[in-house]
Amino acid sequence: MTVLRFVLGDQLDRALSSLTDLEPDADVVLMVEVADEATYVPHHPKKIALILAAMRHFVAGLEADGVAVDYVRLDDRDNTGSFTGELARAVKRHGPDRVVVTEPGEWRVEQDMKAWETALGVAVEIRADDRFLCSRDAFSAWAEGRKTFRMEHFYREMRKRTGILMDGRAPAGGEWNFDKENRKSLPKGLRAPGFEGYAPDAVTEEVLALVADRFADNFGDLDGFRFPVTREQALDLLDRFVEHGLARFGDYQDAMAVGEPFLFHSLISPALNIGLLRPREVIERVEAAYRDGAAPLNAAEGFIRQILGWREYVRGIYWHAMPDYADTNAFSADRPLPGFYWSGETDMRCLAEVIGQTRREAYAHHIQRLMVTGCFALLIGADPVEVNDWYLAVYADAFEWVQLPNTHGMVLHADGGMLGSKPYAASGKYIDRMSDYCRHCRFDVTETEGENACPFNALYWRFLHRHGDRLRDNRRMAMIYRTWDRFDAERRDAILERAETFLETLS
Ligand code: FAD
Ligand code: DLZ
Ligand code: SF4
Incomplete structure (x- = not known):
């Protein structure tokens, strides 16, 4: 009985559900590098390199353990370029009794997957992806009958259900959420740990050459590739974060600074999303650091909330609301994304x-x-499709299940408020409070009118003015509308004019 176990590029986990009952003597693991996946958006070259390099390292590990692997490279002569085409060829090569897969992270791939059994004439077993702490069914059960979804409710439920950061039935430290302590701006002179990364070995170098050859025109630099591409490297990155970054993660989670891309963030999302780390082990490691006194509670809770709360929540929303979710456009936004993105x-x-x-x-x-x-993008009314494609392309950690709800829902509020209670619209004041960017900018963040005024300011008021019909009744926005209403007509007109003049410069 040969079982063909098809593992996708973001499923690089030896404990994956499709591999749990692997019989090394009888089964074959199939992995394929395909053009469709490399081109469905113009991915950043570092993202393509990360996935292909991690796939090749994963396969090397399987082979070293005596597992039979069928690996198709992007430049193999007969490569059909698609998951379906490569699975069809592999079924012909191996004549398996059945194919076993783990559900994918993207809706479009799942549609293909569901058609494989009929199209290829072989039994296809699709297993749940148990790397997540909340299954798709469990999320649907939680969502059932709720009019609105809120992350905070889901998160508390997850804390209770898993016992993570709980002291008996109460949340550790007596509070569920320490966010109010997590909004500090960066003090002068405080140095972040930086990201040394992992030097490419021969396997990765070969991938880098392939990517340089094929994807040189995509947005993004390939130079300086240093993402972890093996589980060992990913675990090392997690260790380094816990040791050097975690204690300050909470305080400076929202801070930004010129020339400081990483600050006290963990940088684990690319590794986590392709399977090199499991969310549960990351959470347990961070909880242990708190229990051992190595990290304060505001840091540990703030970090765990991102993974146990936000990460699981957005995945739940994605599968619950797709495919209609991607077509929503609550603000009828249709401006092309500016070229400077x-x-x-x-x-x-x-x-x-x-x-x-x-x-x-x-x-x-x-x-x-x-x-x-x-x-x-929200303030200028950028077209959600273009915004979503940009985010899906440019970040190494971008897979639709996590990217789309964050961009479409959290940022653009295009889902009309399914994911979040209000849009994250803000004037330049927020950026000025949380960063030193404005001090290095030619625009004046304290001005709203005139050509030197920070564009965010007038755009913010224009956004509120345009969408008053949707937003005025939102209790969380009432105060800001009162401020707008207090401006005299002349001031309001001057602000709106500044916004329109600025918008003309974008086209
Ligand atoms: P840290 O700040 O160290 O946080 C720890 C972990 O928490 C992250 O690794 C991530 O796994 C998780 N996390 C934090 N916030 C979120 C969130 N909102 N949703 C889901 N997980 C979260 N994250 C992605 O993994 N892929 C994406 O494509 C993606 N697109 C985003 C698009 C937008 C517009 C926004 C606002 C957020 C997006 N995020 C995405 C969430 C978040 O920005 C990244 O997870 C985070 O920046 C990754 O860096 P880090 O590992 O250093 O995170
Ligand atoms: C993103 C990506 C890229 C660039 N290339 C591949 C690939 O060649 N082979 C593969 O199995 N997966 C790749 N991926 C990740 C897939 O796009 C991802 O597995 C699906 O989107 C499902 O989440
Ligand atoms: Fe600050 Fe506005 Fe300049 Fe951005 S555009 S850096 S918010 S002044």
Whole structure:
């Protein structure tokens, strides 16, 4: 009985559900590098390199343990370029009794997967992806009958269900959430640990040459590739974070600074999302650091909330709401994404800084994605499809199950509030409070009118003005509408004019 076990590029986990009952003497593991996956958006070259290099290292590990692996390379002559085409060829080669897979991370791939059994004439068993702490069914059960979904409710439920950061039935430290302690701006002179990374070995070098040859025109620098590509390296990265970054993670989680792309963030998302780390082990490691006194509770809780809360929540929303979710557009936003998202050429220092860092590193931390590139796209009314494609392409950790709810829901509020209670619209004041970007910018963050005024300011008021019908009744926005209403008509007109004049410069 041969079982063909098809493992995708973001499933690089030896404990994966499709591998749990692997019989090394009888089964074959199939992995394929295919053009479809490398081109469905113009991925950052570092992202393609990460996935292919990690796949090749994963396969080397399986082979070293005596597992039969069928590995198709991107440049193999007969490569059909698609998962379906490569599975069909492999079924012909091996004549398996059945194919076993773990459910994928993207809706479009799942549609293909569901058609394989009929198309290929072989039994296909699709198993749940148990790397997550909340299964798709468990999320649906939680969501059932709720009018609105809120992360905080889901998160508390997950804390109770898993016992993570719980002292009996109560949350550790007596509170569920320490976010109010986690909004400090960076004091002068405080140095972040930096990211040394992992030097490419011969396997990775070969991938880098392939990517340089084929994807040189994509947005993003391939030079300086140093992501972890093996489980050992990913575990080392986690150790380093716990030792050097975690204690300050909470305090400076929302901070941003010129020339400081990483601050006290963990940088584990690329490794986590492709299976080199398991979310549960990351959480347990961080909880242990707190219990041992190596990290304060605001840091440990803040970090664990991102993984046990946000990460699981957005995945639940994705599968619960797809495929209609991607087609929503609550604000009827339709402006093309400005060209500088791809070139980085803009006088707005905050955007130039985040886009430049994204080009170099295929990385930006949460607040940069949310409150700089994201908030700007929201305020100008950028087309959600273009915004989503940009985020899916440019970050090494981007897979649709996690990218789409964050971008479409959290940032653009295009889902009309399914994921979050209000849009994260903000003026330049927020960026000024949380960073030193404005001090290095040609625009004046304290001004709203006139051509030197920070564009975020007038755009913010314009956004509120345009979408009053949707947002005025939101209790969390009532105060800001009262401020707008207090402005006299002349001031309101001047602000709206500044916004329109600025928007004309984008086209
Ligand atoms: P840390 O700040 O160290 O956080 C630890 C971990 O928490 C992360 O590794 C990640 O696994 C998890 N996490 C934190 N916030 C979120 C969140 N909102 N949703 C899900 N997981 C979270 N994350 C992705 O993994 N892939 C994406 O494609 C992605 N796109 C995003 C797009 C936008 C517009 C926004 C606002 C956020 C997006 N995020 C995405 C969430 C977050 O920005 C990244 O997970 C984080 O920046 C990764 O860096 P880190 O590992 O240093 O995170
Ligand atoms: C993102 C990506 C890329 C660039 N290349 C491959 C590949 O060649 N082979 C593969 O198995 N997976 C790749 N991936 C990851 C897939 O896009 C991902 O597994 C699906 O989107 C499902 O989440
Ligand atoms: Fe960005 Fe405005 Fe600050 Fe310039 S002044 S960095 S545009 S927020």
